[in-house]
Structure formats: C-alpha cells, structure tokens
C-alpha cells in the first residue's frame with residue numbers, strides 16, 4: 001500500500017436506523033484520496049456527502065465495508081482513539097458556528113493547538129497562521145464581531161494551524177455569498193498548493209466546484225462520477 | 238490547561254447576563270439569610286448565656302446538698318464567710334455572692350402580699366453582671382429594693398416603709414420594717430415578680446441565719462471555666478458536705494435552648510443549599526441545552542468529553558463562589574450595621590406587646606446584638622461549592638455523553 005494514500009474506502013456502506021425505518025445513506029463506496037488532493041464531493045441533497053465526510057473524519061463508523069484513514073482502520077478504533085485521530089491529524093471546517101463564541105479568533109486557534117498539547121509556542125503559531133492567511137486584523141475579535149465569511153476563514157486557519165495531513169470541510173460555503181465563497185476557496189487552494197495539505201470538501205455550489213482539481217459525484221449513496229482535472233486553474237478565474 | 242478551562246467558563250457566565258445574575262441573586266440572598274440568621278441567633282444565644290451566667294445563676298453554684306430539691310430555708314451552708322474566702326482562692330473565680338431566699342409576706346399598708354426575700358452580698362452583686370449592677374446608689378442597710386412588677390402590684394413607691402413578715406430558719410417569727418430604697422428591673426425574673434432584695438447581713442438577722450446562706454453564686458473571670466472551677470472546689474475538704482454545680486447542670490433546659498438556636502442555624506443552611514441547587518441547576522441546564530451544538534463542534538474537533546464536563550463544573554463553582562461572596566458581603570454588612578446598636582426584637586411583636594421573654598425565672602432580654610464567627614461564612618461557602626458540583630452533575634453527564642455528529646445537528 002502506497003503511503004501517499006490518505007483515505008481508502010472499500011465497499012463502505014452506512015445505514016441509519018430510526019425505529020423501523022432504514023435510511024441507506026451510502027451503498028458501497030470504493031474510493032481513494034491521495035496526499036495533495038483538492039477534491040470536491042458533489043451531489044444532490046441527501047446523496048450521502050455529509051455521511052461520507054463524517055466517516056472519513058472518524059466522527060462516525062461505517063455499517064459495513066473497510067475504511068482506512070491515515071493508515072487507521074476506523075471501524076476498529078475506540079471512541080477515544082477516533083477523537084485523538086481527529087484532534088491530531090485531521091482539520092475540520094463545518095458549515096457554520098465553527099468557533100467558540102467567547103474566544104477571540106486568535107484564542108480559537110490557540111485553543112485547538114492547546115488541546116493538541118502545544119506548549120508556549122502556540123500563541124506565536126496562532127499569530128503566524130492568522131497573519132499568513134491575512135487575518136491578523138481579526139485576531140482579537142470574537143466570532144460575533146466577524147462576518148460569516150471572516151468566521152469561515154478563521155475556521156480554516158484553525159483547521160490548518162497544526163499542519164494536519166487532511167482537512168475536511170462539509171459545505172463550508174453554504175452560508176456565504178459568492179464573493180466570500182471565492183475568497184475562502186482561494187485560501188484553501190493556496191494552502192493546498194503551498195503546503196501540500198489535502199482538502200476534501202463537499203458542496204452543491206457549481207461556482208465552488210470550479211476550484212476543485214478532483215470532483216467526486218455522489219448519487220443516492222453511490223459514486224456516480226470521479227473526475228480529475230488536468231489544471232485546477234483553468235476555470236475559476 | 239485548567240487555566241484556559243476556567244477562563245472559558247468565566248466568559249461563558251457573561252453570555253446570558255440576566256440568567257447569571259438571577260442565579261447569583263438566589264445564592265447571594267440565601268447566603269445573606271444564613272448569615273443574618275446566624276448573626277441574630279448568636280446574639281440571642283449570647284443574651285441567654287449572659288442572662289444565665291450573669292445576674293441569676295452565675296457560672297457555678299454551691300448549695301446544701303438538699304437545697305435544690307426542697308428549697309427549705311434551713312437547708313443552708315454554714316460558715317459562709319470562710320467558704321467564700323476559700324472560693325476566692327481559686328484563680329479563675331471573679332465574683333462570689335452568698336444569697337438567702339425566703340418566702341415572706343410584705344405589707345405596705347393593711348394588706349399583705351406574697352413576696353420573696355432575696356438577701357445577697359451587696360459589694361459582689363454591684364459589680365458588672367451582678368443583680369445590683371445597674372443601681373445608681375449602693376443598697377443601704379435597713380433598706381430594700383423591690384422588683385418592679387411586685388411594686389406595681391402592691392402600689393409601693395421609693396421611700397415608703399414596708400413590713401416584712403415570715404418564718405425564720407429556727408421556726409420563730411421573722412418580722413421587721415424596711416424602707417424601699419428603689420424599684421428595680423433586673424434580668425432575674427423572680428426578683429421582678431416578687432423580690433424584696435436586701436443585704437445578706439439584714440437577711441441573716443431577719444431570718445436568724447448567723448453566717449449562713451442558701452446559695453453561693455460564683456462568676457468566673459472568663460467564660461468556659463465553669464467545669465474547671467466546679468471540679469477544683471469539689472475536691473476541697475471544706476466542700477465535703479456542699480454540692481457544687483456548673484450552670485449547665487443547674488439549668489439544663491436553657492442549655493437545650495442554646496442548642497436549639499444552633500439548629501435554627503442548620504435550618505438556614507439547608508435553605509442555602511436548596512436555593513443554591515435551584516439557582517445553579519437551572520442556570521446550568523439552560524446554558525447546557527443552549528450550547529449542545531457548540532459542544533458537538535468541540536467534540537468533533539477531538540476535545541475530550543471530560544474537558545467539557547470540567548468547563549460546566551467550573552461555571553457552576555464560579556457562580557456559587559461569586560454568589561456566596563456577594564451574600565457574605567451583604568450578611569456581614571447587615572451584622573456590622575446592627576451590631577453596635579443591636580436590634581430590638583421585642584418591638585417586632587407589635588407596640589408594647591412583648592417586653593422581654595421570661596423563662597424559668599430568668600428574664601431573657603430581646604434586645605439582640607448580632608454577631609458572627611468566621612466559621613459562619615465558611616459553612617455557606619462549603620455548602621455552595623458542594624451544591625455547585627452536585628448541580629453540575631446532570632448537565633455534565635448530558636454533555637459528556639453527546640455524540641458529536643448528532644450534537645452538531647442541534
């Protein structure tokens with residue numbers, strides 16, 4: 001197995017059981033993601049995008065099939081081990097409310113670094129990341145003093161602060177206007193290109209899809225299409 | 238790391254200021270009530286203790302072994318002068334007063350009324366806490382002081398001559414005339430009701446009790462020595478035929494009242510507990526439910542559940558401590574503000590309704606000087622901290638069991 005493979009899914013299925021009702025969210029997904037991928041998961045609402053990202057992010061466990069993330073067999077891990085994997089190796093950007101409301105942007109970044117066990121240098125590292133991403137002006141503001149776009153950018157800064165191998169983002173632009181979506185995606189792609197951080201994000205916004213180098217289409221819990229573009233810069237600008 | 242938890246917890250208190258303020262208020266009011274109650278109860282206990290060990294009972298008493306059962310005049314201590322000087326040899330003894338009690342009839346005009354002659358050591362009883370301590374002029378020989386209720390009943394006035402008739406210890410007729418020097422109101426209710434107070438020498442002569450007394454009242458220099466004094470005196474040969482008792486054994490009912498006032502304090506403590514639980518639990522529940530999404534996000538990032546639990550417990554303790562501090566400030570303010578002049582509880586019963594409370598021949602003054610001991614505020618603090626932790630168990634349990642994915646959908 002090549003070490004450049006970060007995520008490897010074989011026949012992954014996920015069935016949600018609510019009472020007597022079974023919802024087949026994923027019906028046998030086979031896919032690999034490699035270091036440096038900048039991949040969009042697209043598909044209609046209910047096609048299984050969130051379910052898939054939750055499994056890859058070790059937030060949930062598949063019903064069947066095999067899923068290896070960063071060399072770990074997710075189904076064999078304890079809750080605690082999965083939490084540690086998330087904390088130390090995966091960055092997350094959620095759709096909204098990513099930040100702790102009572103902490104400033106800088107403190108939000110520091111908080112996760114601290115959870116990871118970073119010592120005294122965490123404050124400098126948080127400043128560095130925010131500056132690098134052009135967010136220094138927001139560092140002492142609390143989330144309610146930031147726009148939705150600004151909050152999402154701080155969330156990306158937090159996700160990459162500890163240099164994770166993999167960043168997962170479930171519809172990160174869902175609450176943003178076009179301009180802010182552009183800014184966020186450019187920022188993510190710059191990080192991908194400059195630092196080689198792998199991004200997998202879901203979206204149903206065609207404008208956002210144009211930034212992806214690889215587009216995986218889910219339909220009804222199955223992979224319908226998996227296209228890798230030759231040049232990522234060809235479309236968006 | 239815990240510092241950051243505390244910091245976040247502290248800031249979280251500011252998120253819903255109104256709710257936090259309400260919780261603080263509940264705890265502060267409870268702590269205030271606890272301290273105010275403690276302060277009043279301590280002041281009241283002081284009154285009781287002073288009334289007992291002061292004018293009436295003293296710290297230690299000596300009697301003929303049968304006196305307390307029969308109250309007969311001839312059950313007397315002999316050679317009182319030598320006994321009193323022996324007692325004075327004890328290093329902890331302050332004042333010593335020998336007393337005689339005798340039932341008599343008093344006749345200001347033609348009619349006669351039942352009264353009690355109380356003969357006592359004028360010098361000793363004129364010292365602080367003595368029966369005569371409030372008197373302007375020392376009691377003179379051949380004169381008596383009359384309890385104010387008795388004087389009112391029989392219509393006696395200062396300067397008036399009254400006849401006192403009774404039976405002497407030897408069975409003969411006791412009979413003499415005395416000038417009423419003054420009308421007195423004192424903490425000993427028996428004196429207010431029926432007392433004809435005269436010097437020990439006058440009483441000894443009237444009742445034919447040469448160098449005798451029915452009771453010797455001993456006041457210690459400092460409180461808390463009554464049992465030591467009792468033990469030392471009992472061991473002396475001169476006291477072989479004399480019963481020596483500390484005040485706790487002379488008026489056990491009053492010791493019970495003192496204990497009961499402690500229970501009032503415990504009751505107030507229970508109220509603090511309940512108010513604190515209600516205040517903190519409500520606040521924590523509401524703020525926990527409101528933040529389920531946020532907790533889900535933190536868990537998704539990989540935060541350990543116990544870290545979130547710690548944050549909630551921390552918030553609870555902050556509210557608890559802050560509330561107690563505010564309540565303590567208010568409570569001490571109340572006690573400090575009233576300690577000087579005291580509070581007249583008698584006036585609480587309506588105008589002229591209650592004067593003082595009489596119990597077992599003792600007059601318990603209802604003018605209370607509130608007082609606190611350091612332990613009083615500590616109890617509330619400990620109670621509230623324990624309560625805070627208890628109140629955070631349920632919300633913390635909920636938060637600790639959240640599944641990140643489900644919580645984030647909230």
Ligand SMILES: Nc1ncnc2c1ncn2[C@@H]1O[C@H](COP(=O)(O)OP(=O)(O)O)[C@@H](O)[C@H]1O
Pocket residue numbers: 016017018023024025043044045046047048049050051052
């Ligand atoms: N917790 C759940 N319980 C039951 N059904 C669920 C749950 N989560 C998702 N589903 C179902 O699984 C399917 C896929 O959902 P999801 O992964 O959220 O799709 P998407 O993110 O593409 O909109 C949907 O039919 C949805 O109703």
Ligand SMILES: [Mg+2]
Pocket residue numbers: 049050051171
């Ligand atoms: Mg979704």
